[in-house]
Each structure stands twice: as C-alpha cells, then as structure tokens.
Amino acid sequence: MSNWERLVWNQRGLLWQGLAVTIEVCAIAFAMAIVGGLLLCLVRMHVRPLRPVAIALIEFFRATPIFVQLMWVNYVWPELFGWPNTFFTAGWVALGLQSSGYLAETFRAGIEAVPRGHREAGYSVGMSPFQVYRRIVLPEMLLTVAPSIVNQFTVIVKSSTLVSVITVPDLMLQAMKLVNIWYEPIEVLTATAAIYIGFVFLVSTAGKALADYQRRRFGLNAA
Amino acid sequence: MSEALVDALNPALFWEYRQVLLRGLAFNAYVFFSAATVALIVGLAAALLRVNRAWPFRWIGTLHVEVFRNAPDYIMVIWVHFVLPLLLGKLIGQRVEFSPFASAVIALGFVYSGYFAETFRAGIQSIPQGHLDAGRACGMAESTILWRIILPQVVRRMLPEAVNQFVSLFKATTIVSLIAVPDLMYQVSMVTQQEMRPLPLYTGAAVTYFAVIYVVAGSVRGLSERWRNKIYA
Numbered sequence: 001m002s003n004w005e006r007l008v009w010n011q012r013g014l015l016w017q018g019l020a021v022t023i024e025v026c027a028i029a030f031a032m033a034i035v036g037g038l039l040l041c042l043v044r045m046h047v048r049p050l051r052p053v054a055i056a057l058i059e060f061f062r063a064t065p066i067f068v069q070l071m072w073v074n075y076v077w078p079e080l081f082g083w084p085n086t087f088f089t090a091g092w093v094a095l096g097l098q099s100s101g102y103l104a105e106t107f108r109a110g111i112e113a114v115p116r117g118h119r120e121a122g123y124s125v126g127m128s129p130f131q132v133y134r135r136i137v138l139p140e141m142l143l144t145v146a147p148s149i150v151n152q153f154t155v156i157v158k159s160s161t162l163v164s165v166i167t168v169p170d171l172m173l174q175a176m177k178l179v180n181i182w183y184e185p186i187e188v189l190t191a192t193a194a195i196y197i198g199f200v201f202l203v204s205t206a207g208k209a210l211a212d213y214q215r216r217r218f219g220l221n222a223a
Numbered sequence: 224m225s226e227a228l229v230d231a232l233n234p235a236l237f238w239e240y241r242q243v244l245l246r247g248l249a250f251n252a253y254v255f256f257s258a259a260t261v262a263l264i265v266g267l268a269a270a271l272l273r274v275n276r277a278w279p280f281r282w283i284g285t286l287h288v289e290v291f292r293n294a295p296d297y298i299m300v301i302w303v304h305f306v307l308p309l310l311l312g313k314l315i316g317q318r319v320e321f322s323p324f325a326s327a328v329i330a331l332g333f334v335y336s337g338y339f340a341e342t343f344r345a346g347i348q349s350i351p352q353g354h355l356d357a358g359r360a361c362g363m364a365e366s367t368i369l370w371r372i373i374l375p376q377v378v379r380r381m382l383p384e385a386v387n388q389f390v391s392l393f394k395a396t397t398i399v400s401l402i403a404v405p406d407l408m409y410q411v412s413m414v415t416q417q418e419m420r421p422l423p424l425y426t427g428a429a430v431t432y433f434a435v436i437y438v439v440a441g442s443v444r445g446l447s448e449r450w451r452n453k454i455y456a
Contacts, residue, residue, distance in 0.1 A: 060380050063436040065394035068408065070431045075421035079227045158295035165401060172298060185305040193298045200293040 008191045011178055018174035021196065025092050025170060026157050032096030033152065037103030045108060054104075061101025066159045070094040074166045084128070091163035098159070099152050100173065106148045110141035143215055150207030154200050171195065230422045237427035240414050247407035248431065254327050254396045254404060259389060261332025266339025271369075273344050282342070291337030296395045298331065303330040304402045327399035335392045342384045346377035379454060382447045390440045397432070407431065 019127070044054035061069070074090040077083065084090040114137050122132040142149075164173035175192040179185045212222035237244065272284030291299075304326035312319040321329070350373055358368040400409035411428045415421050 058438060060433055063440070065397040065436075066432045067397045067400075068425075068429050068432050071408070071412075072425045075415075075425050076231055079422055080231060154293075161295040162298040162398065164297075176301075179305070186309055189298070189302050189306045193294065193302050196295050196298055197290055197293045201289065201293070202294065 003180045003187050003189075007182060007184060007187045011188075013063045014174045014178065015192070015195070016173060018171035019170060019199070021168065021169070022160055022172075024127065024159050025088070025095065025163055025168065027155070029092040029095035029099065029156050029160070030153050032092065033099035034149075036096060036100030037209050040100060040104035041107040041111070044104065045111065058101045060118040061087055061097050062105070064098075066094065066098050067162050067165075069098055070162055070166065071096070078082050085098065087163075087166045090166060091160070095156050095159055095163070099156055102152055102155075103149070106145050106152070110145035111137060113144055114140045143218055143220055146211035147208065150204060150211050153207060154204045156163060157200050157203060160220075174177060227422060230420070231426045233423050234427060236418065236420060236423045240410070243410050243414065244407055244431075247405060248435070249411035250404065251393070251396045254324065254331070254399055254406065255393045255416075257328040258335065259392055259394070261328060262335035262392065265333060265336035267343055269336060269340035270343030270347060273340065274347050286363075288337045288340050290333050292341070294334055294337075295403070296334045297398050299334050300327060300330040300398060303333075315340035321400045323399070323404045326402060327404050331392060331395055331399070335388060335395075337390075338387070338388050342381045342388065343377060345384075346381040347373060347384050349380060350376055364410060374394045379451055382451060383444070386389075386440065386444055386447055389443075390436060393436060394432075 040054050040058055041074050043050050044058065047054075047062070064072075073084065073094040074087065077090070077093075078085065084093055118140065119132055122136045123129075127135065161172045162168060164170050164176065167173065171192060175188050180190045216222055242285065256362050269284050269287045273288065274279045275281055277283070298308050304321060307326075307329075308319040318345050354376075356367060358372050363371065396406065397408045400412065407428060411424050415424050418424070431432065
C-alpha cells in the first residue's frame with residue numbers, strides 16, 4: 001500500500017491544514033448562525049413593523065440551496081454591498097445565512113414551547129420583560145432545542161465542502177489539489193471522504209452527548 | 224450601489240436565456256426524480272435490515288445509515304464520479320466510466336437513502352406489536368404483513384418528514400453542476416462566462432430556485448396534510 005503512504009500519509013500536513021480551515025469556517029458560520037437566527041427569530045416574534053421582512057428573509061434563506069447562496073454571496077454581494085472582500089468571508093457568510101434561517105425557526109418553536117406559567121411566574125416576582133427573557137425563556141428554549149442546534153452544526157460542516165468551489169483552501173480543496181497533481185484520485189478522495197464522515201460522526205456524537213448532559217442536569221429527559 | 228442593485232434585479236438578461244435555463248431546471252427535476260427513486264428503494268432496504276432480527280443484518284443496516292448520513296453530499300458526488308469507476312474497473316478488469324448524470328444519481332441517491340432509512344425505521348418501529356400479531360393470527364405471511372399492514376401505515380406517518388427530505392434532496396441537486404451535469408446552475412455559470420455579468424444571472428438563479436422550492440414544497444406539504452387528515456379522521 002505504498003500509494004496510501006505516498007499520497008495520503010506524506011501529505012498529512014496539507015490535509016491537516018485543510019481540516020483546520022474547514023473547522024475555522026464552520027465555527028465562524030455557526031456563531032453567525034446562532035446570533036443571526038436569534039435576531040431573526042426575536043424580530044419576527046416581537047417587532048411588529050419588521051415582521052414581514054424577517055419572515056421573508058427566513059423563508060428565502062431556508063428555501064434556496066446552499067450552493068446557489070454561496071455563488072450569490074460570492075459574485076453578487078461584493079458589487080452590491082462592496083463586501084465580502086475575501087473568498088473566506090463569502091464562504092462563512094453563505095453558510096451562516098442558510099443556517100440562521102433554519103435556526104430562527106427552531107428557536108421560535110423552542111420559545112413557543114416555554115409554558116406561559118413560567119413567564120408569568122417571572123413577572124409576578126417583579127422581573128422586567130428583559131430579565132424574564134434572559135433568565136427564563138432563553139435558557140429553557142436552549143435546552144429544548146439543543147439537539148436541533150447540534151444537528152444544524154453537522155449540516156454546516158457537510159455544506160462547508162462547497163466553499164472549496166470558491167477556492168477557500170479547506171480540506172476538500174487540498175484533496176482536489178492533490179488529485180490534480182498526481183491524477184490518482186482513489187486513495188486521496190477515499191481518505192478525504194473517510195475524514196469527513198469520521199469528523200461529522202465525531203461532532204454529532206459529542207454534540208449529542210453534551211446536549212443530553214445539559215438537559216439531564218436541568219431535569220429534562222435525554223433527547 | 225443603486226446601479227448594481229438595478230442591474231442585479233433586472234431580469235432582461237435572465238429572460239433572454241430562458242430556454243437554456245429552463246432546460247437546466249428541467250434537468251434538476253430529472254436528477255431529483257431519479258435520485259429520489261434510488262434513495263427510497265435503498266433506504267427501505269436499509270431500514271428493513273435495521274429492524275431485522277439477525278444481528279449481522281442490523282449491523283450492516285446501521286453501518287449504511289451512519290456512513291451515508293454523515294457524508295457530505297459534495298464529496299460523495301466527487302467520489303462516485305472519480306473513484307468508483309476506477310475501483311469497479313479494477314474489479315472487472317476493464318475500463319469503466321460513469322456519465323456525470325449517472326454519478327450524480329448514484330451519489331445523491333445513496334446519501335439520501337441514509338436519511339430515508341432512518342425515517343422508514345422510525346415509522347416501522349412506531350407500529351404497535353399488536354398489529355403484527357393480528358396479521359400473524361390471521362395466517363398472513365411476513366411479506367404480506369409488510370406490504371398490507373406495515374408499509375401503508377409507515378408511509379402516512381413518515382410523510383411530513385419525507386417531504387422535508389425531498390426538499391433537501393432537490394436543493395442538493397444544484398451541486399451536480401460541479402461535475403458538469405447541465406442543470407440550472409451549470410447553465411448559469413456558462414452564460415456568465417459568455418456575458419461576464421454575474422449580478423443578474425446569479426440573482427435570477429437564486430430567485431428561481433427560491434420560487435420553485437417555496438411554491439412546490441408548500442403545496443406538497445398542504446396536499447400531504449390533507450391526505451393524512453382524510454385518512455386519520
């Protein structure tokens with residue numbers, strides 16, 4: 001199996017660099033998706049005049065394929081808004097947009113699932129609406145939707161393979177580079193696929209364990 | 224900014240190439256239906272393996288689900304297009320080549336079969352044991368029980384979840400343009416190379432996909448809800 005050694009093991013530095021870029025893109029996109037999703041969800045539920053705008057954005061992000069959004073952000077936004085000015089930024093912005101639409105709906109379902117009595121209990125001990133949100137509604141919502149959040153993160157990791165198309169040097173792009181140098185795709189692509197599958201499996205298993213731990217800690221059943 | 228905005232929202236260029244682009248969209252639908260057929264058949268097979276009594280079958284079914292549910296669809300499309308033909312060629316000792324369309328259908332079909340298998344399995348396991356016992360008590364064969372008692376109920380229960388997965392699958396068909404299947408995104412990038420005007424073209428593509436997915440998914444969801452209500456009522 002000298003091919004495996006020559007094409008995969010000896011190139012581990014490159015593949016590792018690529019995986020690091022993949023993790024970086026996913027982490028930034030995930031942070032953006034959480035913040036953006038929460039924002040969209042709160043605007044949709046509580047800011048009457050902007051409600052139609054929030055709904056339109058959520059539906060647009062959810063109903064357009066990630067690849068189309070990526071191309072759109074990459075080619076159209078720089079001329080429309082003068083931003084994003086690097087491929088890397090365009091990559092995480094597109095990934096984040098898509099997921100913020102999904103997470104906004106997830107958060108809304110979670111907030112609506114918080115029993116009315118919990119909120120009223122907060123008001124009756126003199127909490128302000130902001131305190132009720134920060135102390136009661138948001139923590140309960142996060143626990144309810146924790147499994148969906150983990151799931152959305154794996155979706156981001158899987159979609160992040162596409163940022164290689166706009167030349168972000170992630171794992172996928174490094175693998176394709178190696179393929180184009182030697183024209184021997186079998187080992188490199190199989191190894192890359194295995195790395196991705198293993199990575200997503202690891203992330204989803206660890207995420208589920210964390211979500212279940214937190215839910216049990218606060219007296220909910222593991223999901 | 225405003226000039227760029229007007230350019231992006233001006234549908235004239237998109238309209239000019241409507242025939243090519245519409246053919247591309249039809250190709251998306253073609254890939255979608257082919258891959259969905261593969262996904263449903265393979266998914267059902269994997270689900271039946273996962274609920275089998277013999278552990279080696281269960282183990283194979285679980286492996287199938289875990290591999291394909293955790294695989295990004297882009298790398299699977301690339302892998303099936305560039306690696307699978309070489310492996311098959313080594314196996315049978317002659318040159319094998321997949322058309323881009325065949326690779327796309329195999330890859331997307333298998334990736335989504337993992338999701339469908341889980342949906343099927345959840346549906347199958349939600350059926351009360353009593354229904355199976357009733358079938359056996361009437362002397363039905365196991366296969367008759369599967370087709371007459373289990374699957375009709377499973378289909379109704381899993382429909383909302385399955386619709387979501389069909390939507391994801393349709394969205395995933397956009398990436399087949401990367402292995403030169405002539406779908407809408409592929410045509411858009413071709414026209415962009417000729418015209419050098421990405422703004423209206425990519426905006427048009429995004430709006431087209433949005434409209435198609437929003438309208439079709441919405442009406443399919445509505446129809447399936449009505450059908451379910453009619454049966455359960």
